[in-house]
Amino acid sequence: MKIGDLVKQHGVSVDTIRFYEKQQLLTPSARSEGGYRLYSHADNQRLSFILRAKSVGFSLQQIRELLQIEDNKSQWQCSDVKDKVQHKMTEIAEQISELQRFYQALAQLDQACCGGSVSATECSILTALEQGQPVLAEQHIPKQECAKC
Template identity: 80%
Template sequence: MKIGELVKQYGVSVDTIRFYEKQQLLSPSARSDAGYRLYSNADSQRLGFILRAKSVGFSLQQIRELLLIEDNKAAWQCADVKDKVQLKMQDIRQQIAELEQFYQALAKLDQACCGGALSATECSILTALEQGKPAQPETHQEDASC
C-alpha cells in the first residue's frame, strides 16, 4: 500500500509517517518503479503499534525499546515489558504530583487577585511573580487596588 492509504487507515498525516521513518521506527518495505513508498501489512501493523503506544504516553525512545522487544519476542520475557509499563506509570505519577503542585501554586495566585478592571500595575499576581513571594489573597474592596 502507498503512504496515502496508511494516512487514511490511521488518520495521521504523511508528515507523521515520514517522521517515524526518520526516527527509524518505521520503514517502507519497498519502493515502486516510480519511487513511491510501499508498505506491507506488517508495516501497517507496526504503525498501529507505534500509534497505540504513543496514545498511552510512551515516548519515542520508549516506543523504540518496545519495538525491539516486539521484533524479537522470543529473546525477551513478559516481565521485561511489564517493567517498562511500570516505569512509565511511575513517571506519570510523578508528573501528576508536579502538575498538582503547579495547580496549587496557580490557585494561590488566582485567589490573591481581585481580577478587577484596575490597571495591572498593581496586580498581585504580577507582583508575586516579579518578587518571588507567594501571593496573598486580597482582602480589599473591588474598587481598591489588587
C-alpha cells in the same frame, strides 16, 4: 500498499509516517518501479503498534525500545515489558503530581487577586511573581485590598 493507504487507514499525515521513517521506527518494505514507498501488512501492523503506544503516552525512545522487544520477543521476558509500563506509570504519576502543584499555586494566585478594574500596578499576582520566589501551594499569598475594586 502505498503511503496514502496508510494515511487513510490510520488517520495520520504523510509527514507523520515520514517522521517515523526518519526516526527509524518504520521502514517501507519496498519501492515501486516509480519510486513509491510500498508497505506490507507487517508495516501496517507496526504503524498501528507505534500509534497505540504513542496514544498511551510512550515517548519515541520508549516506543523504539518496545519495538526492539516486539521484533525479538523470544529474547525478552514479559517482566521486561511490564517494567517499561510501570516506569511510564511512575513518570505519569510524577507529572500529575507536578501539575497538581502548579494548579494549587495558580489557584492561590487567583485567590490573592481582586480581579477588579484597577491598574495592574496594584495586582497581587504580579507582585507575588515579582518577588522572584516560586509560588508554592503551601504558601499563603495575602489578598491585596483593592480599595478601587
